[in-house]
Amino acid sequence: MENTKINDLLKKVSEGRNEIAFSEIFDFIAPKINAYYIQNNLSIEQAEELTQEVMSTIWLKAELFDPEKSKFITWSFTIARNKKIDFYRKNQKNVANEEDIRDFLYTDNKSDDYEIESTIKEITKDLDENQKKLIKMSFFEQKSHKNIARELEIPLGTVKSRIRASLNKMQKHIQ
Amino acid sequence: MNTTAQKNELIFGYSSGNLGEAKSLFTSMYLYLNSFAAKKASVFDNMLAQNFNDLEGVGLKKLKYTDCIKNNTSKKQNSNLPNNPLSRIIGDFNHIDWKTIYKGFKEFKIPVNDNDSVKLIKMDPGTSVPLHSHNGKEYILVIDGSFCDEYGEYNKGDMQINDQQIKHNPTACNTSGCVCLSITENDVIFFGKFGSALNLFTFIKSFFK
Numbered sequence: 001m002e003n004t005k006i007n008d009l010l011k012k013v014s015e016g017r018n019e020i021a022f023s024e025i026f027d028f029i030a031p032k033i034n035a036y037y038i039q040n041n042l043s044i045e046q047a048e049e050l051t052q053e054v055m056s057t058i059w060l061k062a063e064l065f066d067p068e069k070s071k072f073i074t075w076s077f078t079i080a081r082n083k084k085i086d087f088y089r090k091n092q093k094n095v096a097n098e099e100d101i102r103d104f105l106y107t108d109n110k111s112d113d114y115e116i117e118s119t120i121k122e123i124t125k126d127l128d129e130n131q132k133k134l135i136k137m138s139f140f141e142q143k144s145h146k147n148i149a150r151e152l153e154i155p156l157g158t159v160k161s162r163i164r165a166s167l168n169k170m171q172k173h174i175q
Numbered sequence: 176m177n178t179t180a181q182k183n184e185l186i187f188g189y190s191s192g193n194l195g196e197a198k199s200l201f202t203s204m205y206l207y208l209n210s211f212a213a214k215k216a217s218v219f220d221n222m223l224a225q226n227f228n229d230l231e232g233v234g235l236k237k238l239k240y241t242d243c244i245k246n247n248t249s250k251k252q253n254s255n256l257p258n259n260p261l262s263r264i265i266g267d268f269n270h271i272d273w274k275t276i277y278k279g280f281k282e283f284k285i286p287v288n289d290n291d292s293v294k295l296i297k298m299d300p301g302t303s304v305p306l307h308s309h310n311g312k313e314y315i316l317v318i319d320g321s322f323c324d325e326y327g328e329y330n331k332g333d334m335q336i337n338d339q340q341i342k343h344n345p346t347a348c349n350t351s352g353c354v355c356l357s358i359t360e361n362d363v364i365f366f367g368k369f370g371s372a373l374n375l376f377t378f379i380k381s382f383f384k
Contacts (some may be wrong), residue, residue, distance in 0.1 A: 019244060031232025038233055048238045055243035077224035081192040091327075104256035111217035120221050140226045141190035167183045170222075174215050 001028045007067040011017055014062035022059055039141050040084060050087055054080050061077055069112040097122050122173045131166040155172075186212055186217040190219040198314075201358050203260040205316050206334035261318070261356065265278035265295075273297060279347075280304070296355045298322065298347035300348070306344040311360030315339040320351035 005030070012021035031043050033054050037047035065075055125174075129137070137143045145163070149156040188194045189202040206213040219372045256263045265271065265285060273281035279302030283295045293317070298304075314336050323344040329335055337343065347353035 019240075020246065023240040028244065030238065030240070031234055032227060034235055034238075035230045035233040036227060039230075044236065047233075048235055052238050052243055054243050055238075055240070059244055069226070071221070073228045074221050074224040077227040078220060080227070081223075085192045087213045111213055113217070113221055114222060116214065116218050117338065119218055120225070123218070123222065124225075135222070136226050139193075140223050141185055142191065142193055164180055167187060168180060170218070171179060171183055171215075174218055175213075 003067075003071065006072045009116070010062050010065055010067070010072065013059065014065070021079050026055055029058075029076055032144075036077075036080055036140075042084075043141065046087070050080075053083050056121065057083075071093065071113040073168070074113050092116065119173050123170050126169055126173065127166055131162065134163050135166055178334075180381035181312075182212070184216065185217050186216050190216050190223060195289040195291060196203045196287040197289040197293040197358050198261065198284075200264060200285070200287065200293060201314055201316060201356055204318070204356055205332075205334055207258070207260055208316070208318070209276055209334070257290075261295075271295065278302075288311060289307075291358050291360055293356065293358045296353075296357050298345075298353045300347055300349050300352040302352070303344060303346040307343055308339060308342045309359065310339065312354075312358075313360070314358040315354045318354045318356055321348040322346060322353045322355070323348065 006025065009021040009025050012018035014024070030051055032048050033051045037050050038044070039174055042050065054076065058076060065072065089115075124132075134148065135147050137144070143151070145159045149159045153160070185194070185198065185202050186206070189199060194202060206216050241357060262268065265283075271283050273283050275281050280300035281297040283297075285293045285295065287293055314334065315329070316334045317329050317331050321328060322345045323329070324335075324343040326335070326341075326343065328348075342355070
């Protein structure tokens with residue numbers, strides 16, 4: 001979906017609590033959020049539960065989204081990621097009743113998504129398909145280096161060195 | 176000392192959400208103080224979000240959009256929190272209950288639910304830490320003032336990562352002193368004249384952790 005279209009829909013949600021607009025946003029993003037959680041090894045039930053939490057946050061906090069500096073896809077990704085962090089914490093032993101300080105640390109995004117667009121294009125051009133795949137598996141799907149090595153049938157050392165090389169390559173573009 | 180790759184790993188770990196509480200707090204403070212690091216995190220957030228955009232959706236079995244429409248009854252209102260991530264956790268910096276370790280050197284352990292320990296360190300102007308190394312990694316972020324060691328001068332927003340290879344003797348700047356946020360993965364090993372006494376102190380202290 002185009003940025004302008006999604007920004008329009010979000011405006012309708014934040015200003016007019018427009019449920020039809022929200023249903024369009026839901027149809028676009030909710031299946032992606034669901035897929036993200038399934039890729040991160042959550043069960044179908046857990047994935048739907050967390051997707052519901054993310055979508056409720058989008059409904060409740062639509063007015064916090066700033067279309068001038070943020071992209072909806074990045075904003076919704078960060079909400080989904082934060083819900084996942086919270087989910088894993090709640091499922092750890094002995095911490096169920098304690099507050100996770102990370103809840104307080106992942107709320108602000110001071111940066112401008114549009115200002116760095118060209119940098120991201122350069123990085124995407126510079127990384128080859130294997131490097132993109134490794135970055136995705138390691139940081140997006142949260143697979144361990146060991147599991148990546150097993151899945152791609154390459155030595156563990158190679159996984160580590162390729163990831164590090166990809167990060168260094170990215171670094172060169174961020175000046 | 177090339178720690179760029181290690182700094183990147185910390186930032187990217189933060190973006191992907193796989194750091195523990197101590198490193199999450201440390202990194203969010205780093206991004207708050209260092210605009211270059213914040214830009215890196217933002218680039219990475221956007222790149223990960225691009226994967227998100229390219230994902231082929233998986234249809235929802237039960238969930239409908241009407242299930243997500245709720246009234247705002249959230250107990251947590253994060254919008255009133257201070258911008259400084261550390262203040263969000265420990266409150267006003269002026270009311271920190273510092274513990275004096277030795278003359279001119281104070282620390283405050285931040286309560287986190289993590290294997291890594293994170294603390295604030297305050298050094299009066301000119302105060303030094305005896306030459307030492309680390310069993311695990313040590314991450315130091317300058318929150319205020321500056322310090323110098325064998326590897327250079329570190330100012331507000333600068334980060335240093337040390338490991339077993341690094342022996343250093345940090346000294347707080349003569350004018351303003353220094354406040355740092357520090358994560359130690361394992362205990363410090365001291366060298367020199369008072370090294371054995373300090374190592375014994377560290378050993379005994381470990382029983383009271």
